Amino acid sequence: MSSAKHLKTLSEDELGDFFDSFDLVFCDCDGVVWYPLRDFIPGSAEALAHLELLGKQVTFVTNNSISSVKEHIEKFEKQGNLKIDEHQIVHPAQTICDHLRSINFQGLIYCLATPPFKELLVTAGFRLTEDGGTGIIRSLKDLHEAIFSGDSVDAVIIDVDFNLSAAKLMRAHVQLQNPKCLFLAGAADALIPFGKGEIIGPGAFIDVVSQSVGRQPTALGKPGEDLRRLLLDRHPEIPPSRVLFVGDSLASDIGFARASGYQTLLVLTGGTKMEDVQRLPADHPQMPDYLADCLGQIAPTSAPNNPESSNSDSTHLT
């Protein structure tokens, strides 16, 4: 594969071959099904219904733990008129919770994440340590207290934390110097699309801790290795080449999926622009197999032109 094929440029036959080439779809949500934190992208509900009609299994793989699985399901139902099952949604708080259950984890957790993420863990019966250090640090003594005075913990979890601070990361780093303390990471994007550009994502902060402590986390959000293996293990009966991964991020979706041997479809409704794809050399590990202006283009008849894509006249990439 040396180029990304735009779905629009496929002939009727090629499109048929494309749909015959996969049984399972892994699909990102923010920037693909809906605009981040906002409404459904026009056409995506029809596209998902079309995939179902064709008998494809669809599983949503999101890095967004700010909304719960239940909220995801409600949004699919309300805005897309789609009935999505709990097991069809893979999201970091849930995968981490499942992982902790599977190893029968009983210890205390230092969790750097959003309130909904923490709530999920607490509801599942896990114990979280006090956040501590919510005050302003005025002296070395305050800093020392913020880093060293809390309970010692058995696991550190890092995902999106709007108030992540140096002191929290330093406390995490100190705890992780104990080799028995588990290190878990959720969403690990280096950059996340936000507004008209990208902002620094949790991956950058996870890397700082991981480099400082000299070990890698069990990474259960995209583009984490452990999530990658978990997804492969969910469907041992389906060969990776018969899986289509749909996403809007070159690093967190396309590169992640290609490492598993999945086919990949990049949609331009999120963080990636056509120029970003055109900049990639043909053999780049983040080069998608297929491109579409929006998910709606997967539904052959009623594909609307994506209202927010400026690249709707773009064609074949080489």
Place this chain on the structure above:
Amino acid sequence: MAKPQHILQLSEEQRSSFVGSFDRVLSDIDGVLWTMEHNVPRAADGYAALERNGKHLTFVTNNSVRTVDQCIRRFAKIGMQVQPEQIWHPAQSIINYLRGINFQGLIYIIASPPFKAVLREAGFQLLDGPNAFIEDNFESLAKNIFDKEPVRAVIIDVDFNLSSPKMLRAHLYLRHPECLLIEGATDRLLPVAKGVNIIGPGAFASILVEASGRQDRCITLGKPGRELGHLIVEHYKIDQPSRVLMIGDMLAQDIGFGRQCGFQTLLVLSGGCTREQLLAETDPRHIPDFYADSMADVAQLLGEAPKAHV
């Protein structure tokens, strides 16, 4: 690759050649004169001996968290008279650098209050914050990080209250091609007690460097920054770098800095580097010419050295 030599294991002849081989000493402070826990015994004697031998002393620290006044008082407590102009620290070096390029713009800064005070006193216009915790949602994040002010330099040094909103905001200013990225202290790990390290400012600065793709364009005015080296060489009109001795306790910051500038280097084992770490170091850029247990060895060396060079 030459192995570093312990200064007390030099032959008589080597000693006098070493002592005569430099006129100027640049020295680190933390880990050399004192640590978080105690003063290094007889360190002051080492510097007194250097001065007695006619060496010019300058202190180059990465620590801008304390003020120069506090630093001078601490020197006085161990019996050393040090003038403010003998102390180089990142806040001052950044001022010198910005004046050198006649910088007039607005600055967004992630640093300690004393660091910011030094820049404000020098007349620079600073933005900072958010200095309080934000609400846990994307709307609040957006309000706190998107800003249309014409920031033309982002400065990052040690900030005990560094937060992700500050980092995200800094990164957004750096989307402007003319916005400079300036870092002070570079340490990735800071030793705070024996065997205890905390994440240092360099780790956070590197997030900005990588996220903004400025691997080649970050201006570093703490050790081992190239731009700091230029400032010092220019300021003291150093035309023979090999006649400068850099003394410090950190392989990457002090020895790396000294070697990059073409100075001779002396590592002291009284701070952030153990003998084992020194012997295990394989990067030639971080291997010193000489090492010593502490500045007390310098006192001993000079106490016994013949004064042939005078």
